[in-house]
Amino acid sequence: MEFNYADLFEGVADAIGDRVALVCGDRRLTYADLDAEANRLAHHLEGVGVERGQHVAIQLYNGIEYAVAILAALKIRAVPINVNYRYVESELLYLYRDSDSVALLYDAEFDERVAATVPQVPSIRNLISVNGPSTVPGAVPYEEAIAAQPATRGFPARSGDDTYIIYTGGTTGMPKGVMWGMEDMLFAFWNPSFPRPGKPQDVVDQAVNAGPITMMPVAPLMHGAAQMATFITWWMGGTIVYVRKFDAAEVWRTIEREKVNSLTITGDAMAIPMVEELERPGASYDVSSLIAYVSTGAILSGSVSDRLARALPNVMILDRFGSTESGSTAQAVAGSTPEKGLRFAPDVEDVTVLDDALKVVQPGSGVMGQVARSGWIARGYYNDPEKTARTFPEVDGKRWLLTGDLATVEEDGSIAVYGRGSQAINTGGEKVFPEEIEAVLKGHPGVYDAVVTGIPDERWGSRVAAVIQPQGEPPSPDDLDAHCRKELSGYKVPRTYAFVTEMKRSPAGKADYRWAKQIAEEA
The missing domain is CATH 3.30.300.30 (ANL, C-terminal domain)
Known part of the structure; x- marks a missing residue:
């Protein structure tokens, strides 16, 4: 077993196969069930010629099939590619081509857009439609793709250096594919409340010995934070819960039904409708199971955080700092808000601020620079060596990631973040x-x-x-x-x-x- 996501998931599935791994709507899969379904899809992908290192695009709403597709690709050492399901034809065409995808799993709801774009992308040779019939020539229904395949494994040995790519939607430009080595990604996104594993078996042992926990990423799985939250849950031996599409009332009903302990959202855009639903006259939800309400990947303003605290008085409201390129790096200091000034306390040693000369900013100096991380960071951007060189410079033999977030270092070592320099x-x-x-x-x-x-x-x-x-x-x-x-x-x-x-x-x-x-x- 390596520090490889497919290896680790299989190790966990062998150890706690009867625990529930994944819930979405009426479907519930144990770790053994999920492993078996992923094996079937992996054998189908192998059978149609998807090879090690090739890219499998996933254009789906949240659901069992999304998780299965990620695992299936990783099992055969292929690379899952997340596709924004809101993209129009021109954006889809860019992403299909930029990612060099050879296969595509897509929701039948996107049939018209797929039919208009895929014929213009010769590299995509295999299509699998999910959740209904498709009019796209050559598309195979998901159920048919897995039906005749074995539930057993029999895949080649993998490496902790295998590639994982997360396309991150640009706020000012086209999306870019962030490339990770799996071992680096595992440690960069590791849950900081647990000891870091010294060997792969430690991950399995942690999953076996951890108490039962149910976690729910509200963001879509086409967002890297939701994918990482899924794996973090599995490394804790817990149950991950999805809703197919974001709807505040459905999220709260699901939390009540599934007794969710930890919830992950992305900033005000999700927090506002969720707190409004709690504040709605006559609304009543049993949220007694909820321990933590975590925002990551977008700003959570102080006024919204205060409303959440009033609506959820027994729940920790946490604001995390990180990015697709850096992993999870810091926790907001208590009382810190965008209105008063954002301050974060790093929970990993290799996070700092570098000035314009790429020198470490000294605490209390008042010098503004960029938040930077070394150590467990992404490899760079797929198909973009120039941006990779600018964003991941080497200084005195040490490789850094420049996040683009402008900041200073306070005397107590906390990082005061002002915002993205590009904006x-x-x-x-x-x-x-x-x-x-x-x-x-x-x-x-x-x-x-x-x-x-x-x-x-x-x-x-x-x-x-x-x-x-x-x-x-x-x-x-x-x-x-x-x-x-x-x-x-x-x-x-x-x-x-x-x-x-x-x-x-x-x-x-x-x-x-x-x-x-x-x-x-x-x-």
Whole structure:
């Protein structure tokens, strides 16, 4: 057994095969059941010619089949590729081609888009349709693909150096495939509350000896955080629970039914509708099983966190810091919010801040740099050596990841994070970070959601602009201006407001800053 995700899952399945591994809707699979179904799909992929190192695209909603597809690809040393199910044809065409995928599992609901794009991608030779019939020529129904295949293994030996790729949706550009070696990824995303394993068997032993736990990633599995939450749960010998599509009421019903202990979301975009459902008159859910409510991958504003704390008084509300390239690296300091200033305490030793000369920033110096991590980090970006070289520089023989998050180091060693440098707005020589302003705007009772961006300004170079999804009747710009001036310096206050009926975000809740900029410029 190696530090390889397929090896480790098989080891856990052999040790605790009768425990429930996965629940989605009415379906419940034990570890043994899940292993057997993944073996069948893996044999099908082998049989149609998918080879070691080739890429298998997965364009599905959350469900049993998504987890099976990931495991099946890994079992034959192929690479699963996550596909954003909201992509239109041009975006799908880019991702299919950029990823060099040779096979595609897709939900029948996406039949029309797949039919329009796959013929333009000669590398995709094998199609498997899930959840219904497909009109795409050559597509094999999922049930048919696995029906005649053996449930046993018989796969080649694997390595901890095998590749895992997670496409991360860009907020300012096209998505990029983050490449990991599996051993590095295992340690980078390891649950910091458990001791790190010294050998692969330690992972299996931990799963055997851990107490029963049920965890639920609310984000879609096409988001890396949900995939990693799934594996973390299995390394704890627990049960992972999915909902097919995000719906706040269905999430709370599932938590009540399945007695979920730990919940993972991605920022305000999921937290707001969830807390609104708890606050809705007449709403009643038994959430007594819930211990932790964890946000990762997107900003959780202080006003929303406070509402969650009031609605869930016996639940820990936690904000994690990390990225697809870095893994999970830090925990928000108690009382830290985007409105007051975000501060994170690293829970791994190799996280720091590097200045413009790529030197370590000294605590309390006030020097601003980029959050950086060494050690267990991604290999780089698939098909993009230039971006890899810029993002993963080598300094004095040590390889670093530059996350793009601008920060300073406080005297106590905590990291004060201001925001993404790529999204910072330079207005009249002052640097403004959208996340801070977005959090303040969302504290206004008339604002449901907000995205802040910079637009051209003849005098200041750029001006701060806010796209607002109102809560009921839109507040006036004067009202929003007065609200912001209570919390922000004048140069940070938006000069332009655009009101929309629905905010455009990724399925994981991340802001679409390209779209917001266009809307703001039109306003």
